[in-house]
Amino acid sequence: MREQLPIPVTVCTRCYVYNGNNSLIGYPCGIMIDGKRCKGTWGSALNRDDWKECRSCHATNYTCDSCNGEGWEYIGKYIQD
Numbered sequence: 001m002r003e004q005l006p007i008p009v010t011v012c013t014r015c016y017v018y019n020g021n022n023s024l025i026g027y028p029c030g031i032m033i034d035g036k037r038c039k040g041t042w043g044s045a046l047n048r049d050d051w052k053e054c055r056s057c058h059a060t061n062y063t064c065d066s067c068n069g070e071g072w073e074y075i076g077k078y079i080q081d
Contacts, residue, residue, distance in 0.1 A: 002060040005071030007051050014040025018070050022046065050076030 008018035012029040015038040024042040031038045045051070051072045057064035059071035067073060 004053070004059040005062065007048065007059075007072055008070065008074070009044070009046050010042040011045045011050075011074050011076070012038060012040040013043045014038050016074065018045075018072065018074060045074060045076055047076065050074060 006020055008020050009022040010019045010024050011017070012019075012031065015029060015031055015033055017029065017031050017038075019042065022044075025044045027042050029038040029040040029042055052075050053059035054061075054064055054067035054071050054073060056066035057071060059067075061071065062069040064071070
């Protein structure tokens, strides 16, 4: 069996992009979407229960179309800023 991808630890409060860098928590997201910067903030998603593995790749495939290669789906509570 393949090794699972690491569980992300941050999620943007506006565009819901995931990231594995917990030092970003509380900082502006700034991801470019359709030529505009996201105005969200990187929120904490450190709880393992905030995530479920992708049904298609079971968190093992960087090229999975179902999860965009993330391997995980955020199921925690989104906080809008």
